[in-house]
Amino acid sequence: MRSMSKIVDVVAGTLIAADGRFLLGSRPEGKPYAGYWEFPGGKIEPGETPFEALRREFHEELGITVEAATPWLTKVHVYEHATVRLRFYRVWSWTGEFEMREGQDIAWQVPGELTVGPMLPANGPILKALELPAVLAITCAHEIGEDVILASLAEAPPAAVLVREPGYQMEELARFVREVSARVRPAGGKVFANADPAWLEGLPIDGVHLSEARLMAMDARPDFEWVGASVHGREAKEKAEALGADYLLLGHVKPTPTHPDSAPLGWDGFECRLAEGCPLPVYALGGLSSADLADAYAHGAQGVALMRGAWQ
Numbered sequence: 033m034r035s036m037s038k039i040v041d042v043v044a045g046t047l048i049a050a051d052g053r054f055l056l057g058s059r060p061e062g063k064p065y066a067g068y069w070e071f072p073g074g075k076i077e078p079g080e081t082p083f084e085a086l087r088r089e090f091h092e093e094l095g096i097t098v099e100a101a102t103p104w105l106t107k108v109h110v111y112e113h114a115t116v117r118l119r120f121y122r123v124w125s126w127t128g129e130f131e132m133r134e135g136q137d138i139a140w141q142v143p144g145e146l147t148v149g150p151m152l153p154a155n156g157p158i159l160k161a162l163e164l165p166a167v168l169a170i171t172c173a174h175e176i177g178e179d180v181i182l183a184s185l186a187e188a189p190p191a192a193v194l195v196r197e198p199g200y201q202m203e204e205l206a207r208f209v210r211e212v213s214a215r216v217r218p219a220g221g222k223v224f225a226n227a228d229p230a231w232l233e234g235l236p237i238d239g240v241h242l243s244e245a246r247l248m249a250m251d252a253r254p255d256f257e258w259v260g261a262s263v264h265g266r267e268a269k270e271k272a273e274a275l276g277a278d279y280l281l282l283g284h285v286k287p288t289p290t291h292p293d294s295a296p297l298g299w300d301g302f303e304c305r306l307a308e309g310c311p312l313p314v315y316a317l318g319g320l321s322s323a324d325l326a327d328a329y330a331h332g333a334q335g336v337a338l339m340r341g342a343w344q
Contacts, residue, residue: 039108040116043085044073044155045101045123046162049140054162056148057093058137064113069139070152071120082119090123094138095131100124102329105161106309109154118154119309122329161313164279165191166325166335168315169342171212174199176343178208184343185215194241194260194337196226209235222258229254239278244268250275262317269310277312281337284318290339291318303331 047055057072059065074089076082087098101121108117132138139148143162151159169190173181174197185193193216195209205227213223213236225232226241239258242250247261247268253276261272262281272280282305286296297305302316313334316324321341328336 038115040114041076041082041119042073042116043076043082043089043119043121044071045086045090045098045121046071046104046158047123047126053140053142056139056141058148059152060134060136064111065152068150068152069148070155071158073118076119082121086121086123090126091128093134093136095133096126096128098123098126103332104334105158105311105313107154107157107311111153116154117309120158157311160278161334164313164334167322167342168192168194168281168335168337170194170196170337170339171208172339172343173197173208176340178211181343182211182215185212189216189219189221190342191220192222192224194224194226195237196241196339198226202227202231205231206235209237213237224258224260229256232256241281242277247271247275247277253277265305269305273311279334280310280312280314281317282306282314283316283337285316285324286319288319299327299331302333306332 056069059068059070072090072093073086076085083101086101090096090098101123103119104122105120106117108115130138141147146159167190169192171181171193193212195212197205197208200208209223209225216223217236222238224239224241225235225237226243229240232240239260240254240256241260242262244262244264248271253259259277260279260281261277263269263272269280282302284291284296285299285302296318306314315335315337316328316333317337320336320338322336322338324336
């Protein structure tokens with residue numbers, strides 16, 4: 033058995049084009065896993081920040097200069113030759129012309145429609161995170177009425193909707209889920225539902241969302257394509273990771289009517305909860321609007337989850 037070596041810190045970048053496509057590169061001959069596909073990047077050198085390493089690696093490998101990037105996911109992976117801690121960034125803008133300076137290939141890919149392979153093992157799970165949108169809309173029909181939400185969905189269905197109606201019984205929830213799905217899924221959007229997984233079997237949804245209490249009581253991942261969870265502290269975050277969740281909600285970031293007596297995290301507090309890194313995409317939640325998206329990106333979030341703000 034190979035003895036555990038110290039962790040090697042590596043940075044990797046996901047270039048995001050204006051049309052939503054992302055860039056993959058192949059590993060050149062002479063490197064471990066030659067011919068496998070990955071998100072470009074490399075080892076963080078002593079004295080470098082992750083962003084400095086990202087800019088250097090992209091210039092050395094691809095001849096481009098990274099202009100704007102935000103932290104995203106952090107994943108530790110044990111290879112046969114090394115244990116690496118991968119810090120993934122999303123790269124939003126760059127300058128220069130692509131030059132394959134290591135003899136590698138590159139390919140622009142559409143989320144959910146991979147056409148190259150095989151993927152480097154540590155990079156594979158990142159592909160699913162790329163299928164999630166920047167904004168997750170959460171229903172609150174129990175506050176503003178179903179008609180308001182259904183009319184909004186008919187006019188402009190979001191890319192992802194989480195049905196959360198805590199006062200609904202099973203039959204009532206199933207009816208509303210079907211109405212939401214009929215408006216969102218034909219347009220290519222995803223529908224998740226926050227409820228007992230047993231209630232949701234057979235319904236036209238893409239995944240289940242677990243409250244923190246339900247998450248902590250789970251022994252195994254529910255049998256859905258997508259599983260999300262609400263978390264507040266380290267224990268719940270670690271449980272979600274161990275369970276194999278696909279995304280998290282973390283909040284509340286700003287004051288919200290739902291928690292009038294609870295102090296908000298603020299953006300610094302949100303980032304602090306992710307300080308050690310998280311391998312799962314995390315949506316910032318609580319008192320936010322789409323105008324907060326840039327702040328969410330800057331503090332390591334996947335995007336923002338909007339409840340009342342999604343339907344105004």
